[in-house]
Amino acid sequence: MRILFDQGTPVPLREHLLGHTVETVFERGWSNLENGALLTQAEKSFDLLITTDQQLRYQQNLAGRRLTIIVLSTTSWPRIRRHVKRVIETVGQIHETEYLEIKFPS
Secondary structure, eight states, rough: EEEEEEETTTTGGGOOOTTTEEEEEHTTTTTOHHHHHHHHHHHHHOSEEEOOOOOOHHHOTTTTTEEEEEEEEEOOHHHHTTTTTHHHHHHHHTTTTTTEEEOOOO
């Protein structure tokens, strides 16, 4: 699966998503794109967007998008690292064009 990390998604997570191709918005040169333009660009080349933007579904119309989206409830790598198995399982089980939020306890 081709995965795009949005701004704020901790890059160390990449090392745990074995078997997937992971790139960041920064690496693609898309850091200045607004969310709508970013989603349009991402769905041309990626299967999954992992973001920490918890307002995304309220700010963008996601209906008809071909992109699968996982929203992490924090940008904190130490918090995510404690639950990295849950992220890996979610990536492995998510369905095409699905939108899921993963909440991490403090």
